[in-house]
Amino acid sequence: MEKWLVRVMKGMREISCISLIFIVVFTMVDIICRAIYKPIVGTYELVSFAGAMTIGFALPITAWEKGHIFMEFIVERLSARTQALISGFTRVLVMLLFLFIGIALYVVGSEMRTSGEIALSLKIPVYPIVYAVSIVCFFLCLIYIFEIVMIARKSHE
Numbered sequence: 001m002e003k004w005l006v007r008v009m010k011g012m013r014e015i016s017c018i019s020l021i022f023i024v025v026f027t028m029v030d031i032i033c034r035a036i037y038k039p040i041v042g043t044y045e046l047v048s049f050a051g052a053m054t055i056g057f058a059l060p061i062t063a064w065e066k067g068h069i070f071m072e073f074i075v076e077r078l079s080a081r082t083q084a085l086i087s088g089f090t091r092v093l094v095m096l097l098f099l100f101i102g103i104a105l106y107v108v109g110s111e112m113r114t115s116g117e118i119a120l121s122l123k124i125p126v127y128p129i130v131y132a133v134s135i136v137c138f139f140l141c142l143i144y145i146f147e148i149v150m151i152a153r154k155s156h157e
Contacts, residue, residue: 002146005064005142005143005146006064008060008139009060009061009064009143010061012057012058012060012061012136012139013057013058013060013061015053015057016053016054016055016056016057016058019050019051019053019054019057020050020054022046022050023047023050023051023054026040026043026046026047026050027043027047030043041121041122042119042121042122044121045119045120045121045122045124046122049119049126049129052129052132052133053129053132053133056132056133056136056137057132057136059136059137059140060136060139060140060143063140063143063144064143075087084151084154087151088148088151088152091144091147091148091151092144092148094144095140095141095144095145095148098137098138098140098141098144099137099138099141101137102134102135102136102137102138102140102141103134105130105131105133105134105137106130106131106134108130109127109128109130109131109134110127112125112126112127112130113125113127
């Protein structure tokens, strides 16, 4: 299962990287167009959508590789069992947080879909981006469940 998770996370990271490149290139083109003639319509919306994709799709690999802030200097002075308990507890809390965020995003996306909400300039629906980030949040829950199981196995060995 770990190989499958890592493959999916690397794919998400690639989507995040492509989205970031899109933001940079599209912003540069828009700036050049502003200087020469007139700006590209919908730049703000496209960059906002791409920003959500960049951040959202980078979360799983960041969590997996422990690329986030970790207060290790406090926990490292405790016993191995206490460290495992604290690590497991924090992962349960973070998993619950992302579960609630994922559910909330899914509800918001559903409301946007049923109400027909669209981006003002481009007239495209917003809900697919919201659904995508919601799915990423649920995927993060899987990652944290996997990590909790790994912590539990290590503490029992």
